[in-house]
Amino acid sequence: MLLPNYFQRVPFARALLGAMIFAATPLANLTHAQAPGEAVLADADSDVENEKVRPTLDLGKFKINDLRPTRNETAKVTFSLHLAFSQNLSEAQVTQLERWKHRLRDQVITAIRITPTKDFQEPNLGHLRRKILVRVNRLFQAKIAEEVLLTEYLFRTH
Structure with a gap:
């Protein structure tokens, strides 16, 4: 001063x-x-x-084909995903989390593969978003991510 x-x-x-x-x-x-x-x-x-802007991390676009032989169906899911963090998290910390992008993507793919078909058909995708959030925060070993933002969502079964 x-x-x-x-x-x-x-x-x-x-x-x-x-x-x-x-x-x-x-x-x-x-x-x-x-x-x-x-x-x-x-x-x-x-x-x-x-009011601060919430920091987000773009995990990119996902195209997942999941064969479910017990039901004789193939689920095709396409979406883009962003993770929203607390306002207390700085941009420097978010850029450090970008190094974990592949690990985070693996957790999202795992969450998609263990999700039953009925959860993909919910209007707000609450169960799917919650499963992704739990798996991501388990990877961080703390509740860092607060929200999962899904865009360009498309689900088909054959």
């Missing part, structure tokens, strides 16, 4: 300066009168600015 030499040497003066800055901050917001609607808009804008 850049302060004049006097404030750096004297702790009481530094504390007094900090108290003056702290006390002046709320007063600065009250110096001009606001209409009732302006306060609501200002709060909404500050919420948007404070």
